[in-house]
Amino acid sequence: xxxxTRAHELTHLGVLEAEAIHIFREAVAxxxxxxxxxxxxxxxxxxxxxxxxxxxxxxxxxxxxxxxTGHNFPEVLAYRDMAVDRxxxxxxxxxxQEYIDDGRLHERADGxxxxxxxxxxLDAIRTNRFDAVFGGGRRDEEKARAKERVFSxxxxxxxxxxxRQRPELWSLYNGRHRxxxxxxxxxLSNWTELDVWQYIEEQRIxxxxxxxxxxxxxxxxxxxxxxxxxxxxxKNGEPTxxxxxxxxxxxxxxxxxxxxxxxxxxxxxIVEIAASTLTERGASRADDRMSEAxxxxxxxxxxx
Amino acid sequence: MTTLQEPRLSTGSLLRLATxxxxxxxxxxxxxxxxxxxxxxxxxQLAAVERVSRERGLAAPDLALLTDGLxxxxxxxxxxxxxxxxxxxxRRRFIxxxxxxxxxxxxxxxxxxxxxxxxxxxxxxxxxxxxxxxxHAAVAALLCVPQIVLLVNKMDLVGFDKxxxxxxxxDFARYLERLGVDDPTSIPISALRGxxxxxxxxxxxxxxxxxxxxxxxxxxxxxxxxxxAARFPVQxxxxxxxxxxxxxxxxxxxxxxxxxxxxxxxxxxxxTTVAGIDIAGRPVDEAFAPQSVTxxxxxxxxxxxxxxxxxxxxxxxxxxxxxxxxxxxxSERPLGVGDRVLLRHTTRTVQAEITELVHRIDVETxxxxxxxxxxxANDIARIRLRxxxxxxxxxxxxxxxxxxxxxxxxxxxxxxxxxxxxxxx
Ligand SMILES: Nc1nc2c(ncn2[C@@H]2O[C@H](COP(=O)(O)OP(=O)(O)O)[C@@H](O)[C@H]2O)c(=O)[nH]1
Numbered sequence: 001x002x003x004x005t006r007a008h009e010l011t012h013l014g015v016l017e018a019e020a021i022h023i024f025r026e027a028v029a030x031x032x033x034x035x036x037x038x039x040x041x042x043x044x045x046x047x048x049x050x051x052x053x054x055x056x057x058x059x060x061x062x063x064x065x066x067x068x069t070g071h072n073f074p075e076v077l078a079y080r081d082m083a084v085d086r087x088x089x090x091x092x093x094x095x096x097q098e099y100i101d102d103g104r105l106h107e108r109a110d111g112x113x114x115x116x117x118x119x120x121x122l123d124a125i126r127t128n129r130f131d132a133v134f135g136g137g138r139r140d141e142e143k144a145r146a147k148e149r150v151f152s153x154x155x156x157x158x159x160x161x162x163x164r165q166r167p168e169l170w171s172l173y174n175g176r177h178r179x180x181x182x183x184x185x186x187x188l189s190n191w192t193e194l195d196v197w198q199y200i201e202e203q204r205i206x207x208x209x210x211x212x213x214x215x216x217x218x219x220x221x222x223x224x225x226x227x228x229x230x231x232x233x234x235k236n237g238e239p240t241x242x243x244x245x246x247x248x249x250x251x252x253x254x255x256x257x258x259x260x261x262x263x264x265x266x267x268x269x270i271v272e273i274a275a276s277t278l279t280e281r282g283a284s285r286a287d288d289r290m291s292e293a294x295x296x297x298x299x300x301x302x303x304x
Numbered sequence: 305m306t307t308l309q310e311p312r313l314s315t316g317s318l319l320r321l322a323t324x325x326x327x328x329x330x331x332x333x334x335x336x337x338x339x340x341x342x343x344x345x346x347x348x349q350l351a352a353v354e355r356v357s358r359e360r361g362l363a364a365p366d367l368a369l370l371t372d373g374l375x376x377x378x379x380x381x382x383x384x385x386x387x388x389x390x391x392x393x394x395r396r397r398f399i400x401x402x403x404x405x406x407x408x409x410x411x412x413x414x415x416x417x418x419x420x421x422x423x424x425x426x427x428x429x430x431x432x433x434x435x436x437x438x439x440h441a442a443v444a445a446l447l448c449v450p451q452i453v454l455l456v457n458k459m460d461l462v463g464f465d466k467x468x469x470x471x472x473x474x475d476f477a478r479y480l481e482r483l484g485v486d487d488p489t490s491i492p493i494s495a496l497r498g499x500x501x502x503x504x505x506x507x508x509x510x511x512x513x514x515x516x517x518x519x520x521x522x523x524x525x526x527x528x529x530x531x532x533a534a535r536f537p538v539q540x541x542x543x544x545x546x547x548x549x550x551x552x553x554x555x556x557x558x559x560x561x562x563x564x565x566x567x568x569x570x571x572x573x574x575x576t577t578v579a580g581i582d583i584a585g586r587p588v589d590e591a592f593a594p595q596s597v598t599x600x601x602x603x604x605x606x607x608x609x610x611x612x613x614x615x616x617x618x619x620x621x622x623x624x625x626x627x628x629x630x631x632x633x634x635s636e637r638p639l640g641v642g643d644r645v646l647l648r649h650t651t652r653t654v655q656a657e658i659t660e661l662v663h664r665i666d667v668e669t670x671x672x673x674x675x676x677x678x679x680x681a682n683d684i685a686r687i688r689l690r691x692x693x694x695x696x697x698x699x700x701x702x703x704x705x706x707x708x709x710x711x712x713x714x715x716x717x718x719x720x721x722x723x724x725x726x727x728x729x
Contacts, residue, residue, distance in 0.1 A: 008530040008560060008592035012318040012397040021596035022555045025539040029609050029651070054553070054596070056585025058544045139388045146387040146402075153717075165385075166719040167411055167634050169418040170708050171555070172648055176717030190399055192390045 013199050017050065020187040022171060023150055024054040024134070027185045028061055030175045031132035034185070035092070035125075038064035038084070040076040041250040042207055043136030043188060046196055048087055049205055050187060051134075062134075063090040067121045069113040069252040070097030071231040076250050079208040094124040111232045113252045122158040125182055132175065134185050140192040150189050156180035193248075194273055201266040212269065213246045213261045224257025248273075316394075317525055322401040322416035322449070325426030326436035330457040333366075334426060334495035335389060335402055338517070341502035342391050386412045395521045410667070410682040411634040413443045414722055418708070420444075421526035422451040424516075425476075429462045429492070433475045435668050441476070442667040445483035446630060446684070446724065448701055450526040452480065454490040455516060460497055464507045482670060491516050529593040534559030534567070534615040535698070535706050537650035538607055542598055551582060551598035552607055554651070557705035559615060561599065562590040566616040569607055570696030571623030575616055577602040610652030612696045612706065621706065623694035628662075629709070629723040630686050630700075631679070637713060638678035639721060646712040647691055647723075650705065653712075655692040662686040679721070687723075699726035 010018065027034055036051060038044045051060045064087075066080060084091040096116050099105040105116050125133060139146050149165050151173040166174050175183050188196070200207065218225040218241065219234040225245055226233050231254045234240060245258035246269070263269040325331040357366045389400040401416030417423055423444035427437050444452050454476045462468045473490035480488050491500055492511055499505035502517045514522065539554040561567075565578045579602040581591045591597040599613060607613070614620045633639055639658060647656035664676035664685040672686075679685055700707030711721035 008528075009317060010594065012316065015318045015594060018555060018594050018596040022539070025553050025596070026651075029540040053584040055542060056582070056598075057547065057549055058542050140390045146389065147385045167386075167415045167722070169415050169710065169722050170704065171419075172650075172708070172710050174648065174710060174712060174717065174719050176712060178717065190388070190390075192392075194392075195397075 013195065013202060016191055016195055017053075017199070019171070019190065020047075020050045021054040023173070023185060023187040023189075024051050026173050027132045027134065027151075027175065027183075028055070030173075031183070033128065033130050034062040034132035034134065035128065035130045036060075036062060036064045036089075036134040037121075037136065038066050038080065038091070039136075039250065040066070040072075040080040040083070040208055041136070042196060042200065042211060043138065045083065045205060045207060046191075046199060047134060047136050047187060048083065048089075049203060052087060059088050063092055065092040065094060065124060065130075067117045067124075068093050068095045068097070069117060070095060070100070071113055071229065071253040073208070073210055073227075073247075073250060073253060075210050076208045092124065092128070094120040096120055110254075112255045113231070114255055118158070125158065130182060131177065132183050132185050134187060136188055137184075137186045138188050138191050138193070138196075148186060148189065150186055151175050152184040152186070153177055154182050154184060158182070160184075194270065197266065197270050197273060201270065207266075208250065210247045210250060213244050213264050215242055216245050216258065217242050218245060218258055225259070226255075226257055227253055229253045316396045318397045318399065319422060319520065319523075319525060320399045320401070320420050321422040321424060321520065322403055322413070322420035322444075323424040323426065324403050324413050324416070324440040324444075325457075326428075326434060327404075329426045329428045330495045331402070331426050334455065334457065334493070334501065335400065336366075337495050337498055337501050339389065339391060341498060342393065342517075386416045393517070393521055398520060410439060410443060410684070411632060411722075413440055414447065414632045414634070417444050417447040417449050418704075418722070420447075420449050422453065422520070422523060423449040424453050424455060426455045426457050427472060427476075429456050429458045429468055429472065432472045433479065437476070438479055438668045441480055441485075442483060442670065443632075443684075445480065445485050446632075446667075448704060448724075451523050452485060452488045453516075453519060454488055455495075456490060456492045457495050459492045459499065459505075459508065460494040464492075464505075466508075466510045469511075489513075489519060491519065529558045530560050532558040532593075532703060533617055533619050534561050534565070534613075535703060536561065536567075536599060536613040537652070537706070538609055538611045538613060539651050540609055541607070549600075551600050552613065553596075553598045554613075555596045556591050556593045557650075558593045558703055560590055560592045561597075561615075563587075567601075567613050568616045568620050569601075569605060570612040570614055570621060571694040572611065573623065574603075574605055576605055610650075612650060612652075614696070621696040621698050623696045625691045625694050626659075627689045627691065627695075627697070627723075627725055628686070629689065629725050630665075630684065631711075631721045631723045633679040633681055633683045633685070633721050635713070635718055635720040636681055637718070637720060638680050639711070640678040644714070645720060646714050647689065647695075647709055648712055649695050649697060649709040652695060654695060655714075656689045656711070658687060659690050660688040662688065697725045700724035701726060 055061055096113055099120055100107055137145055149168045154160055177183055218227055219238045228234055244262055246261040247258050263272045323331055387402045389402055391398050403412045403416035425440050456469050456472050469492040492508055493500040500515045504515055535558045536554050536556050538552045542551045542553050561578055563578050563580050567578055568575050579600040580587050582598040641658050641661055643658045645656055647654050661676050663672040663674045664683055665672055667684055698706040707725045709723040710719050713720055
């Protein structure tokens with residue numbers, strides 16, 4: 001037998017899956033009121049899938065929460081409702097729109113609503129007394145995330161302090177926190193974008209249609225293809241055209257860009273990603289381009 | 305020339321590694337070089353690095369910028385915390401724990417090394433083995449990292465001299481021998497130019513060994529965890545009313561389990577048999593480390609989180625309330641005899657008291673100082689503890705999962721200390 005092959009050896013996906021399930025179970029065992037952030041994006045879909053595996057044959061023992069910017073893709077909202085129904089979990093929606101309507105938040109000049117999610121999110125965590133919040137953050141996404149812990153303590157204002165993060169050793173996760181504080185838990189910490197896609201293929205996980213190539217009316221802004229919609233685009237002088245595109249992340253329509261693509265299936269997407277020349281966030285999130293330290297600043301404020 | 309066809313598509317195994325080196329030895333440059341040559345770095349990231357390098361008036365893009373994460377670090381110009389990087393070749397996936405080399409951050413190295421199957425230690429060819437190198441090697445040996453690799457960097461600054469490399473490697477091997485580690489691998493590189501990182505060096509034809517990346521692809525992975533005795537810390541009890549289901553959820557940290565296996569539940573010391581094993585709610589014929597599974601037992605035992613299901617064998621751990629351990633103190637809060645803390649071992653948390661500080665270890669000289677007073681951040685020491693209730697632990701050298709623990713401050717919740725039961729030093 002080859003030294004590199006063993007009778008019992010998990011593939012890298014098997015190792016990542018086992019680790020994620022372990023993290024879910026640790027959090028459920030150690031916290032009283034966990035919740036899973038569910039956007040209908042591929043990372044949150046994979047998380048819900050893993051949560052199902054972790055607790056089978058019992059149902060997933062926590063609700064899911066969607067922070068709805070009010071500018072979501074209709075396909076994604078439809079998918080969200082279907083997925084939640086199938087998993088038999090309770091869905092909570094925290095709506096940015098309500099906050100804008102009653103004046104607690106103000107629309108930004110650029111129309112981008114992703115940065116506005118923080119306030120409704122933290123309010124919902126507080127009013128529901130959630131003490132653990134599962135997020136789909138991956139360390140490969142961005143430099144500031146590379147140091148994120150699997151269990152990341154937030155103070156009572158939901159803020160993240162890089163100096164207060166606990167050293168994390170072996171697979172011993174320390175989730176102790178004071179009343180009013182909560183812990184963000186990241187089961188996909190060690191996954192890369194490609195791992196997520198390969199796992200989706202391996203497990204035959206169904207995704208919202210916008211992840212695959214489709215024809216859509218789009219216009220160019222800041223080097224990205226944006227979709228027109230109720231959120232306000234396009235502005236004068238931004239001509240639209242119909243192109244074959246897909247999305248690599250799903251978020252607020254005002255700042256989630258599509259990429260040119262002909263990939264209609266998961267394997268085709270994997271081939272495109274492997275050959276791609278832009279990182280996931282660089283390609284499709286306008287809000288991350290704002291500054292070199294944009295992500296870090298938002299994390300301090302309690303963003304995902 | 306490149307050995308990589310589909311660098312980002314791989315379904316092979318996973319190797320976790322940790323890097324360490326003193327400030328300015330070139331660690332950030334090395335990691336940046338690796339990511340760059342493996343094309344993990346995308347043009348948009350590279351463009352950002354080029355822009356910042358220009359703004360700082362540098363002649364060439366500073367690849368170290370690729371790995372500098374947080375604002376505080378950028379301000380201080382040093383890496384201050386463990387950062388994780390991901391890369392892949394056609395043969396393997398890699399998770400790299402990038403740990404800073406600054407002297408007060410031994411704890412970061414300990415953190416990175418705790419999960420590593422391979423430790424990379426970097427030295428500057430002009431300076432050779434220095435205090436920090438010895439510290440890092442000692443930490444890697446202490447944490448039982450199965451493979452240690454020395455990279456002698458900046459070979460371009462010593463004229464790619466074979467003798468310089470030979471002398472440093474020999475020095476390093478001698479020090480490791482004192483730590484009980486044989487035959488470390490040494491590789492001469494220039495991270496700046498890329499020699500022997502991914503591509504073989506044209507300037508050092510006297511070196512016949514593998515490049516750093518080849519070595520990473522070829523080293524046998526850590527000792528096979530499935531060859532050890534089965535250990536299964538219970539995380540959570542899954543009940544499902546409909547089928548009267550009660551299963552114990554957890555991750556098999558070592559060994560193989562099959563239905564029918566005789567096991568012992570510790571620390572209560574109750575013998576029973578595995579009735580069945582489920583993965584994702586479906587029964588399987590066997591489970592092996594590191595799978596996350598659910599185990600059903602034949603007897604109607606009431607097993608709870610924190611108990612350990614172990615193969616019923618002479619090697620099963622003896623429950624105890626007295627522990628001797630080598631620890632690395634991680635926190636600014638000092639630790640002394642009589643201190644009460646929480647001890648987190650596998651999925652079990654118990655109260656504990658420090659009963660003795662046996663000695664502190666100077667990781668550079670390996671000399672022991674008796675009666676060390678209080679332990680301070682980054683101290684490595686041998687201590688004794690008593691726990692309020694028993695725990696079932698293995699020696700760390702035998703099993704990293706059931707042989708390790710954390711000490712936690714009950715009031716603040718902070719992680720204070722990392723402990724290795726038994727322990728080398
Ligand atoms: N000549 C030469 N300089 C190097 C090499 N590797 C790194 N350096 C330089 O050494 C300095 C410190 O490198 P850096 O990667 O920031 O070190 P770190 O503190 O260990 O992360 C920088 O000026 C690098 O350009 C090398 O192989 N040859």
